[in-house]
Amino acid sequence: MNAVVLTCAHCGAPLSQPRSIPAESLWPCLHCGALLRVHRDSPPTLERTVAADVTAQLRALVLSGKRDEAIRLGERSGVPREAVEALASSVMAGILFSQRLTPASMALGLLWLGVFAGGVALVVSGYAFAWGLVVLGAILPLPLIQPLRTTLRMMGxxxxxxxxxxxxxxxxxxxxxxxxxxxxxxxxxxxxxxxxxxxxxxxxxxxxxxxxxxxxxxxxxxxxxxxxxxxxxxxxx
CATH class of the missing domain: 2.40.50 (OB fold (Dihydrolipoamide Acetyltransferase, E2P))
Known part of the structure; x- marks a missing residue:
């Protein structure tokens, strides 16, 4: 799953928007309860805020497999269906990224680390084109940061x-x-x-x-x- 990293217009927390969700959509911030309008070519803007207890209830219902009930709660609380669906998608992404590193993801991370190190070495040697390798090697491993944190936390x-x-x-x-x-x-x-x-x-x-x-x-x-x-x-x- 590819992701675009955005930040909340209300609290500044990072948002992870799966590309399966339309770019012009309402998107919930799980940190502060803000309801954001995500634009295709500009930063998100604050639409409104949602009470923390409502956000917590919606999240709990999604994690209980009760998505229809979450949608009904959203309707009663003034949270549009598209925002509840976005919340569900964000929760699902959170489950994936909160797991430990697998051997395959470790190998991929080492590969991109090698690309980054090789790019730096080439830049130092005077090859300006290698800046592209440096950027790729720095950006592509970003989705592995949370799994790495989980792996380190599990140790011991x-x-x-x-x-x-x-x-x-x-x-x-x-x-x-x-x-x-x-x-x-x-x-x-x-x-x-x-x-x-x-x-x-x-x-x-x-x-x-x-x-x-x-x-x-x-x-x-x-x-x-x-x-x-x-x-x-x-x-x-």
């Missing part, structure tokens, strides 16, 4: 086994392959400590969807200080 965190109690299908996305997005209500049994419940948000390849069932067991990492942070490591047999 305690592990556990998550058993799926309920499965909610949230939607699908076309990347290099088609992935289905799921919210799993899980019971996490830590390697040491008391079990606890939580929600595990995971993108699943289409070929692995049959394994996304109640009773499935997954190895996870979690933050004992913030148990909303539960991340998938691998599926267990």
């Amino acid at each position: 965190l305690p592990s556990g086994v998550a058993t799926v109690r309920r499965v909610t299908h949230l939607g699908s996305r076309e990347l290099r392959v088609r992935v289905e997005l799921f919210a799993f209500d899980v019971m996490v049994t830590p390697s040491s400590g008391e079990p606890f419940g939580g929600t595990l948000l995971v993108p699943v390849r289409a070929s692995s969807v049959p394994k996304a069932v109640v009773g499935a067991r997954m190895a996870v990492r979690f933050d004992p200080q913030d148990r909303s942070f539960i991340r998938f490591e691998r599926l267990l047999g």
